[in-house]
Amino acid sequence: MANVTVIGGQWGDEGKGKIVDWLASRADVVARFQGGHNAGHTLVVDDRTYKLSLLPSGIVRGTLSVIGNGVVLDPWALKKEVETLTEQGVAVSPETLQIAETCPLILPFHRDLDALREDASGQGKIGTTRRGIGPAYEDKVGRRAIRVCDLAHLGDLGPQLDRLCAHHDALRAGFGEQPIDRDRLERELGEIADFVLQFARPVWLTLNEARQRGRRILFEGAQGVLLDVDHGTYPFVTSSNTVAGTAAAGTGLGPSAAGFVLGIVKAYTTRVGSGPFPTELADETGQMLGERGHEFGTVTGRKRRCGWFDSVLVRQSCAISGVTGIALTKLDVLDGFDELRICTGYWLGEQRLDHFPAHAADQARVEPIYEVMAGWRESTAGARSWADLPAQAIKYIRRVEELIQCPVTLVSTSPQREDTILVRDPFAG
Numbered sequence: 477m478a479n480v481t482v483i484g485g486q487w488g489d490e491g492k493g494k495i496v497d498w499l500a501s502r503a504d505v506v507a508r509f510q511g512g513h514n515a516g517h518t519l520v521v522d523d524r525t526y527k528l529s530l531l532p533s534g535i536v537r538g539t540l541s542v543i544g545n546g547v548v549l550d551p552w553a554l555k556k557e558v559e560t561l562t563e564q565g566v567a568v569s570p571e572t573l574q575i576a577e578t579c580p581l582i583l584p585f586h587r588d589l590d591a592l593r594e595d596a597s598g599q600g601k602i603g604t605t606r607r608g609i610g611p612a613y614e615d616k617v618g619r620r621a622i623r624v625c626d627l628a629h630l631g632d633l634g635p636q637l638d639r640l641c642a643h644h645d646a647l648r649a650g651f652g653e654q655p656i657d658r659d660r661l662e663r664e665l666g667e668i669a670d671f672v673l674q675f676a677r678p679v680w681l682t683l684n685e686a687r688q689r690g691r692r693i694l695f696e697g698a699q700g701v702l703l704d705v706d707h708g709t710y711p712f713v714t715s716s717n718t719v720a721g722t723a724a725a726g727t728g729l730g731p732s733a734a735g736f737v738l739g740i741v742k743a744y745t746t747r748v749g750s751g752p753f754p755t756e757l758a759d760e761t762g763q764m765l766g767e768r769g770h771e772f773g774t775v776t777g778r779k780r781r782c783g784w785f786d787s788v789l790v791r792q793s794c795a796i797s798g799v800t801g802i803a804l805t806k807l808d809v810l811d812g813f814d815e816l817r818i819c820t821g822y823w824l825g826e827q828r829l830d831h832f833p834a835h836a837a838d839q840a841r842v843e844p845i846y847e848v849m850a851g852w853r854e855s856t857a858g859a860r861s862w863a864d865l866p867a868q869a870i871k872y873i874r875r876v877e878e879l880i881q882c883p884v885t886l887v888s889t890s891p892q893r894e895d896t897i898l899v900r901d902p903f904a905g
């Protein structure tokens with residue numbers, strides 16, 4: 477049975493929530509493999525809206541949901557999200573949620589450090605979600621992290637905490653902050669430990685067994701390829717690898733498990749936080765895209781920057797992530813425009829580029845080269861088949877496919893799960 481790996485093909489917020497929910501209803505297991513509660517996935521199920529940041533989207537429908545080792549886990553954010561879902565009538569139990577024992581924890585001082593650095597950065601600010609994601613990943617690769625399995629051995633944490641606090645106290649001193657209140661930290665960890673441990677499992681085993689039994693696994697990526705720490709618009713990126721290849725390392729399965737790689741791509745472009753964005757529109761058109769597309773961050777409520785579709789960036793994302801096919805989302809937001817623009821290349825001074833340059837200064841300097849297409853007046857909202865789409869909208873989709881060198885697998889025409897044109901079933905491989 478084929479698995480499906482879903483990733484964002486731009487800077488996140490491509491509408492993964494709806495597509496993942498649709499796929500999750502047909503999967504046996506849904507697994508997250510990177511990021512943390514910086515992600516924001518909105519699901520609309522039977523007219524109810526659910527906002528998830530950390531939990532895999534399968535949780536809303538009771539599908540076994542797994543948080544892989546590649547995720548950084550804030551235990552208090554986990555508790556809050558579970559409580560909110562419980563209030564909304566969604567049951568979360570060890571039968572429906574498993575968390576890798578090897579997940580590094582996001583601790584309160586990671587959050588502090590994220591904010592202190594952002595506040596001290598002025599123009600160089602990354603515009604992070606201030607959730608402590610970056611500092612927690614730093615401690616993971618610095619081999620200082622406290623992990624989920626450590627919560628079962630709190631009495632032995634002394635030497636680990638010594639090392640961790642020594643490192644962070646030095647950083648905090650640099651910002652004029654007090655050292656970590658270690659007693660409080662130990663008390664808070666003690667209070668939250670059992671809550672987290674009820675879900676802790678060797679999830680690599682669960683997933684490998686599921687695979688052996690021919691179960692369908694859906695890997696749910698967060699953020700987008702352009703925010704990948706290696707391949708994105710560095711340093712204006714998140715601190716994890718967001719490409720599809722991470723599904724394997726971030727859960728404990730081999731690379732052949734990824735299956736069909738579905739890249740979620742918005743019919744235009746948005747970005748939250750700082751960093752280069754060649755097709756950004758600082759005018760009325762950008763404003764209109766933002767209003768029609770309700771472009772406000774799920775996690776931070778920040779207004780998203782908006783611009784035209786950039787086929788150069790998406791072609792690059794699809795190549796880097798080995799995308800099998802894309803889901804084109806929010807097509808309806810483009811309804812009613814007289815003309816639409818698609819970026820097909822860049823000028824870097826006198827030089828014409830067909831890919832995004834690596835250096836941040838060049839990325840900020842490139843000028844987009846646009847192809848202009850006629851828009852359409854009719855509404856595409858709620859379309860469920862090609863026959864429901866105006867000819868010009870089909871032309872736009874076909875041109876996108878050509879330019880990004882990747883086929884369209886799905887088209888999404890509203891936040892409702894049913895308003896989807898299915899070209900090819902990703903689970904059919």
Ligand code: IMP
Pocket residue numbers: 487488489514515516602603604605606607608609610698699703712713714715748749750
């Ligand atoms: P961090 O992941 O909080 O460290 O933020 C780093 C960058 O990634 C910032 O530009 C954030 O706005 C962006 N980012 C993080 N998570 C998301 C997301 O789920 N959607 C869109 N952007 C995100």
